[in-house]
Amino acid sequence: MNPLAFHTLPKKAGLINPVVLAYMGDAVFELLIRQYLLSLSNHKSHHLHREATKLVSAKAQRQLLERVQQLLTEEEADIVRRGRNAKSGAPPKNADVADYRQATALECLIGYLYYEGRFDRLAVLIGIAVEETVAEQVAKE
Template identity: 40%
Template sequence: MNYFEPHLTPDELRAISAIGLAHMGDAVYETLVRTWLCVHGKATGKELHRTTIALVCAQKQAELAQRVLPQLTEEELAVYKRGRNANVHAMPRSATPAQYHAATGLECLMGWLYLRGDKERAEQLFRAMMEEE
């Protein structure tokens, strides 16, 4: 197994819980955000951390998810819904339950794409989310 370039089978992906996929997707999404900020020179120093936090919070993820939902395939939408409908036990006070569930759906999708080895599609969706930022 190459952990930098994972390529899990459909059966292996189905065996991972929605929360597990969202856990992976959280890291993938934050890495993309940090890369995007550095490449575009959007922030430096202390502001870099603040801007990252603003883009990875549940409210922003829920907003950005709405931009790409119409572009998802049936399979991707099913993965998003799997994450959105996951039974989460802790929710931040800064987000509504709907926002948190939508953010979890987005993270689940990003984790699923990464673990199946489809970084190109994850990149395509991320670009669509960040177009107006």
Template identity: 50%
Template sequence: MLKNMTFLDEKKAGQLPVLNLAYIGDAVYELLIREYLLKKENVKVKNMHQKTVEIVRAEAQAKALNEIDSHLDKSESSIVRRARNTKINNPPKSVELADYRRATALEALFGYLYLSNNFERLLELFDLIKIKQN
């Protein structure tokens, strides 16, 4: 599937609207979490799904961004800052707005790295995130 995908250079990826980056980044981050759980857990799919939902919720993503924030380079920090500060029209009422903004920023960062074909850096940052499990 990825063989035929056309990636963007970092500049073009960075110029995309941050909510578009977050849209794809949400899927990338969830896929990484699912793969992580599949490799780490020997549990039923239903339980893996419940753990995935816990880990990808906005509060957990906001914490994940806090864990990698100090490791970001200038262009990555710029994406995060733009995404965190973007206007969000309909934030969920069940989540603190600050957490939702930080979660969106994490998703935008992962979308940016994915679209610019920077998988090595994407996985490097993902490895820095301490996934909490019950």
């Protein structure tokens, strides 16, 4: 058993409401981003927070999803569609509706992969997306 899987689900992840998957995906994504940032050299809390904010906003999550979209399996693409089309409430005031829906789709995928125990796949997709995003940000500076 993977130490990250503390509890087994009563049903298959594919049967869980996409908004619930996105809820868990949001938490897992935040944890993965924090772990990634701690692997870098600057550990000042202000810097960590600022860098995390660049990657966890709705706009950034939409961009991350766009980076891995072509790598998704048919099953994963279906989960993304379900997440994007889910009625998840009103977006935050500072978020574009389209960005928010795409961010929810990414979070849904992350929640799905987490609950399915596909940690290696999750690491591959998030790793590709984050590394490309960070490289692009560094190039702009």
